[in-house]
Amino acid sequence: MVGRCNILCRGIMIVLAVCLCSCACAVPRTPVAGTLHGEVSWQGRVYLDGDVVLGEGSRLLIAPGSEIVFLPASEGRDLLTAHPNFPGSELIIKGELVAEGSPAAPITFRYLDPRAPAGSWGGINLSQSPRASFRFCRFTQADSAVHSQESKVFVEESLFENNLVGIRFFSSEMLIENNLLRRNGTAIRFHFGSPVICRNEIVDNRRAFFFTSYPRDFHIRSNTIRGSSEYAVVLGEEVPDDVPMPENYWGTTDLAAIEASFFDGRRTGYLGAVQVVPVLAAADERAGISWNP
Structure with a gap:
């Protein structure tokens, strides 16, 4: 009987350890915030808090299969809310952006709560970007999912659904195909x-x-x-x-x-x-x- 109790206890401990490990893995890493410089690579699930800016001369590469998740902005991190920016967390690109997924591993841009309505996050705001490329991407729940101002942008093989505006631009060179x-x-x-x-x-x-x-x-x-x-x-x-x-x-x-x-x-x-x-x-x-x- 004692032996059976020990085996049972060890089994329970293993199950608890597995559960705790799973819970820990599900906890978001420290979210990205502020201004980014240089060569930046994102892979997997990346959380953005407030207005995240990619500086001029910098390059952001997003790997296939990644999820870019926009959080409710923390206090003091949503400073740019008036046009051409938007309320809520947003990604502001002043450098180069490459977001190219694949049919089997598209890149997703979404809000934290998948049940939230359109307009729950701001958008990907391209400001005089020399080049931005989106292929095999999915955009949902944004105010203006891709918003370009005086930029060169390629948008191909991508899905836009449940946004206030899918693609929005001003004086930009756009290929939308x-x-x-x-x-x-x-x-x-x-x-x-x-x-x-x-x-x-x-x-x-x-x-x-x-x-x-x-x-x-x-x-x-x-x-x-x-x-x-x-x-x-x-x-x-x-x-x-x-x-x-x-x-x-x-x-x-x-x-x-x-x-x-x-x-x-x-x-x-x-x-x-x-x-x-x-x-x-x-x-x-x-x-x-x-x-x-």
Whole structure:
């Protein structure tokens, strides 16, 4: 009997030790905060507290399969809340960023609580970044997930869902290709800039596109744009000229139905009109992401 008791006690101790070890491993490491310089590499689960800044001339490399988790900002660590920044923890990039996952190991940017709503963290704020590259990434719960100001940015093969704004930019050189943007407040919003936006699936958002001011020299083709609950395209009050968006698929070939989904000069006289002819009769089979999120 004594022997059995000793064996039982040892078994209980082993189970407790395993449980304690598991609990300890689940505790977040010290979160990243403040300003980063030089060559920085992130791998695994990384927690950000407040406004984290990558300084000029620095480079941040995020490994495939990593999770970048934005915490509720601690007191004194969310100092930048007014536009072009946002309330909540955010990543501010003044150097170079490489966030390139893989179909089997995408990189995720999310809030601490996976049940929290859109707008729970600020965004990835690119400020005069010489180069930022996102491939095979997933963005969720942000105010403006990728927000670029006067930067050069590549966004490919990535998923944006449940954000107030998916991709937002000002006077930036943008390549936005083969992405899925779904269930966002606004999928893509921009002010100036000359983006190339091709072969994306932009579906089931409140608004697919919001042009806020004088779009020029942009190329928006071969996208699937459908299911917008409010408008497919909105022109802001500083867009007096027509906006060409031919060769996209709008979920229908009925021109009147497509035009009815725009807030443009057809509704108010001081705006230009979105021009969509010719429209694609079917979705481009190359549009969207190539992996299963």
